[in-house]
Amino acid sequence: MKEIAGTVLVGRSFEPIRGRVVIEDGRIEAIEEAETASTDVVLPAFVNAHTHLGDSVAKEAAVGLSLDEAVAPPDSLKHRQLAAADRSDLVTAMRRTLRYMQRTGTIACLDFRESGTAGARALREAARPVDVDPFIFGSGAESVLDVADGYGASGANDDDFSEQRAACEERDAPFAIHAGEPDATDIHPALDLEPELLVHMVHAEQEHLDRVAEQSVPVAVCPRANTVLEVGTPPIRELLDHTTVALGTDNVMLNSPSMFREMAYTAKRFDVTAREVLRMATTAGAELAGLDCGVIAPGRRAALTVLDGDSDNLAGAVDPIRAVVRRATGLDVKRVVV
Numbered sequence: 001m002k003e004i005a006g007t008v009l010v011g012r013s014f015e016p017i018r019g020r021v022v023i024e025d026g027r028i029e030a031i032e033e034a035e036t037a038s039t040d041v042v043l044p045a046f047v048n049a050h051t052h053l054g055d056s057v058a059k060e061a062a063v064g065l066s067l068d069e070a071v072a073p074p075d076s077l078k079h080r081q082l083a084a085a086d087r088s089d090l091v092t093a094m095r096r097t098l099r100y101m102q103r104t105g106t107i108a109c110l111d112f113r114e115s116g117t118a119g120a121r122a123l124r125e126a127a128r129p130v131d132v133d134p135f136i137f138g139s140g141a142e143s144v145l146d147v148a149d150g151y152g153a154s155g156a157n158d159d160d161f162s163e164q165r166a167a168c169e170e171r172d173a174p175f176a177i178h179a180g181e182p183d184a185t186d187i188h189p190a191l192d193l194e195p196e197l198l199v200h201m202v203h204a205e206q207e208h209l210d211r212v213a214e215q216s217v218p219v220a221v222c223p224r225a226n227t228v229l230e231v232g233t234p235p236i237r238e239l240l241d242h243t244t245v246a247l248g249t250d251n252v253m254l255n256s257p258s259m260f261r262e263m264a265y266t267a268k269r270f271d272v273t274a275r276e277v278l279r280m281a282t283t284a285g286a287e288l289a290g291l292d293c294g295v296i297a298p299g300r301r302a303a304l305t306v307l308d309g310d311s312d313n314l315a316g317a318v319d320p321i322r323a324v325v326r327r328a329t330g331l332d333v334k335r336v337v338v
């Protein structure tokens with residue numbers, strides 16, 4: 001049995017409780033209110049809801065490029081760099097990114113992996129020695145589902161993904177798709193595929209929001225990536241009012257995959273509360289991927305990020321949730337409990 005003491009952000013509302021989390025066999029046994037001298041802040045470890053770890057080989061290579069020039073398949077800079085990368089360099093680069101994600105408090109990510117079955121295999125290999133578990137949305141032919149956990153489609157205007165959609169149905173694997181990133185034209189066609197997850201929805205209008213609510217489709221938003229690629233700002237408030245919204249950092253090419261950075265940007269730029277942002281960064285992503293973490297509650301897997309509440313950065317903060325969401329950085333992470 002293990003105990004972690006401090007200010008614990010408990011349950012789906014992250015109610016701050018002074019006390020301890022009791023862990024038995026990797027599961028949360030109990031949360032106990034108690035006097036403690038610990039200044040640590042204990043929160044659920046982050047689940048990054050959208051990444052492209054493959055472009056760890058092309059960091060900061062896309063300066064000044066448009067969405068199409070930077071990341072669109074098959075001829076963008078990203079795809080040329082992926083094709084040119086040596087396999088062992090690619091695996092090493094993805095592994096280092098996963099290690100950085102772990103250091104910054106992340107336990108899992110939902111990754112769109114390019115390059116078909118070989119690409120999915122390379123990511124599995126990269127993740128083996130790291131304590132971050134990638135949930136892989138594979139690409140290419142539907143046989144990628146032999147290795148990947150689900151299918152990740154680039155967008156409904158790019159190709160016909162009906163076979164991959166059907167294959168996911170058959171195997172009970174989730175089908176995810178980019179939608180509404182440069183404009184709204186691919187949103188209805190994406191929704192016609194009845195996806196388990198939409199990514200971006202920057203250009204979602206009321207008719208799309210109504211359909212998202214009706215079909216109960218969760219959405220992963222990546223506001224920093226949208227800013228870098230100058231495609232606009234997602235209607236996060238409206239999306240939250242219609243469905244489950246999770247937060248992702250998108251292309252490693254464009255941004256560092258730190259959930260602290262994504263949370264701070266989202267909290268300061270959009271009409272959302274710190275609690276909502278923390279839920280988008282933890283609970284929401286975990287639920288999308290069917291992971292048993294993302295909430296500090298009895299019976300859940302003990303995947304926790306422990307921050308030093310007495311760090312030079314966080315000491316004296318009045319509101320622990322705001323401090324975690326708007327102020328904390330990777331430097332405040334004491335450890336990640338897996």
Ligand SMILES: [Zn+2]
Pocket residue numbers: 050051052112178199250251
């Ligand atoms: Zn993406």
